Structure formats: C-alpha cells, structure tokens
Amino acid sequence: MKTALITGITGQDGSYLSEFLAKKDYKVIGMVRRNSSVENRGRIDNLPADVRGKIVLEYGDLQDMQSMVRLLKQYAPDEVYNLASQSHVKISFEQPVLTAQVTAIGALNLLEAIRISDVNCKFYQASSSEMFGKAEESPQNEQTKFHPRSPYAISKVFAHMAAINYRESYGMFNACGILFNHESPRRGENFVTRKISIQANRIKRGEAKELLLGNLDAKRDWGFAGDYVEAMWMMLNHEKADEFVIATGQSHSVGEFCEIAFSHLGLNYKDYVKSDPKYMRPADVNTLVGDASKAKKELGWEPKVSFEQLVKLMVDADRAKN
Ligand code: NAP
Ligand code: GDD
16 A cells, blocks of 8 residues: 655645545545644545545644655655645735745745655656746746746745755655646645636525625636646656646636626626726736646546536536525
8 A cells, every 4th residue: 555645735736646646545634734623624524434534744844844744754755745835926926935834834844854864755846837927928838938927926936946856966856846726626725727617606506796806807717626646647657756837727717717607697797797907917918728638648648627527616606605
C-alpha cells in the first residue's frame, strides 16, 4: 500500500484527490491547520466511509517547517502533493504578504523539509494558469512566458521555479501541474462559479433579488476538479518529473457562465446580474485558455466533463442542498 501526504486536504482539490487516491488503495495523510472549529473539514468528513477510513488527518502548517519534517519522518510518504495555498486572487491584493508567506515561502519550506528529512518521495506542486496572467500568446502551453498579475500569481511563480530548482539541484522528483481553473460543487463559495451557482438558486427560490459580480467579460478555461486531480497523480506516476498544462482548451466568459446557470433554472441572468466595483481587481487577467496537448500525449490525460455539463452540475448540486 502506497502512502501519500496531501497539504491543503480540506480544500476543493484536496477532497477530490483524497477520494481518488483512497480508491487506488493509498493510505492518505492529510495535513490540516489548527482552527477554532473543525467545520472546514466538511469536504473530507462527508466522503463515503470506506474512503474516509483511509484518510488520517494530522496537524501542520506550510509556515511551520518543523511540523512537516515531523510528518515526513513519521510516515515516509511515497508521494507528497502540495495543494495548500492562500488561493484567492482578489484576497491576495488585500493580504499580499501572507499570500507570499504561505503560497511562495510555504512551498519552499516543504521542499526544504523533504530535502533535510532525506525522505525518498515524489513531489507535486500545484502551479497555476494565473502565472501566465497577461499572456503573450493564446492558447498557453508549457513554453509560454509568465506575466503574473497579482500577489497570488507571483507567489505561484516563485513556488513553481523553486520546485524546478530543487529538481535540478538535488535530483528530486518534482512535477508541476499548471492547472487552469477547475470547479465543482465543492468549490469555495467566493470563487465566481460557485458564487453564481449558489445565488442563482437563491434568486429562484425567492430568497434574493440580485447577484453582484465584478468583471463579467473575463474569460477562463473552466474544467471539472474531479478530472484534474487525476492528472496530478498521472504526473507523479510518469517516467520523469516535468511540467504539464492541464486545461480543456476552451474559454468562456463569466457572463456566459451566468447565462447557462440562470437559464438552467428558467431565468434570464440579465434581469438579476449586476456589476459592482467592489468585486473588481486592481489588475485582472482578461482571458486564459490552455493547450494541454503535452499532457494528452505523454500522460494520456483527457478532460471528461464539458463546460455546459459543469455549469449544470454545479447549479443542480446547490439546488439539491436546499
Ligand atoms: P482551496 O479550496 O482554496 O484550498 C486551499 C487549501 O490550502 C485549504 O485546505 C487550506 O486550509 C489550505 N491552507 C491555506 N493556508 C495554509 C497553510 N498556511 N498551511 C496549510 N494549509 C493551508 O484551493 P483549491 O481550489 O483546492 O486549489 C488547490 C491548489 O491548487 C491551491 O494551491 C491553488 O492555489 C491551486 N490551483 C487551483 C486552481 C483551481 O482552479 N482550483 C487552479 C490552479 C491552481 P483551510 O481549509 O484550513 O483554509
Ligand atoms: N471571485 C470572483 N467574484 N470573481 C469574479 C467576480 C466575483 O464576484 N466577478 C467577476 N469575477 C471574475 C474575476 O475578476 C476573474 O477574472 C474571474 O471571474 C475568475 O475569478 P475566480 O473565480 O476568483 O478565479 P481566478 O481565475 O481568479 O482564480 C482561480 O483560478 C486560478 C487558476 O487560473 C483560483 O482557483 C486560483 O487559485 C487558481 O490558481
């Protein structure tokens, strides 16, 4: 039985990856931060009992290298997935230093913890399409130049380059997945897709009258999180450590997401959606679209859920919760 250590296990991707690995008969060690309440563990605690039974939660923090050395020595994992970060782009403008401490230096802390513990493990870094930012070419692939547009994105560039540098310097098996946006019913409630799927349902039930958003013209390459965690595992089980873009190759605007979500509930989004400066960013990324041909060719990875299916499954999941 293989052992995987996951940082960020309580997040969207952490829960899907845990589920995926548990079904492959891994023992999953999840690093969790101490919180005053354990409510943020819902995504893990609500997994089926046979899956939950293969997950052990242990305290640790990306800002606390000692806690990670302890876990690495205790469990000697075969695979380490670094999914933890301050992952909200808009909030990174409000907390730039914290974002860098967690998302950039936190990743370096983990790489150092692996190096000094001398554990023979493969390492996955959750890199992001936000690193392309104001992209110079479209679609973006592994060769596209980075032009990060937020404290979050510059922190991700640092962590990405640190993972590559530790591979080149110390021969570590460090793979970086440059993942484009991926969503699900477990997406955090302040990311745009989930904000739309929740509020469209509230409007349909008569509990709300409008949905306030920021930039409706921004375009993203949106896929399903369940498909994307499989790519993470494929990267660590590939013959060599490398970088891979993971994307659907199609881009849609925030407005289009609204249109499908509202019309799925029999509503016209134009009657309810309004733009509010509060949700605008000092610098936004207007359009992202990825070219995942390398992952398709070398890993055999393919996205399975289409954009329209994704929007509808998120709206349906939030409808079923009430
Ligand atoms: P998420 O839902 O925001 O989850 C972030 C996780 O990081 C949570 O478990 C959070 O724990 C944990 N965390 C935050 N600060 C921490 C710290 N100091 N020490 C330890 N854990 C900490 O993010 P996600 O959507 O699952 O994304 C997973 C990773 O992929 C992130 O690194 C994100 O930046 C990156 N990424 C995401 C996407 C996407 O579209 N989803 C695309 C590209 C890259 P709490 O529950 O305690 O807050
Ligand atoms: N969150 C949010 N809230 N975004 C809004 C809103 C709103 O009310 N209105 C418009 N948007 C626009 C944002 O300006 C952005 O252009 C787009 O919707 C997507 O925003 P988010 O859903 O917050 O995601 P993101 O693209 O900034 O970042 C996500 O994807 C990255 C991968 O490209 C996060 O998951 C990052 O962690 C991830 O790296």
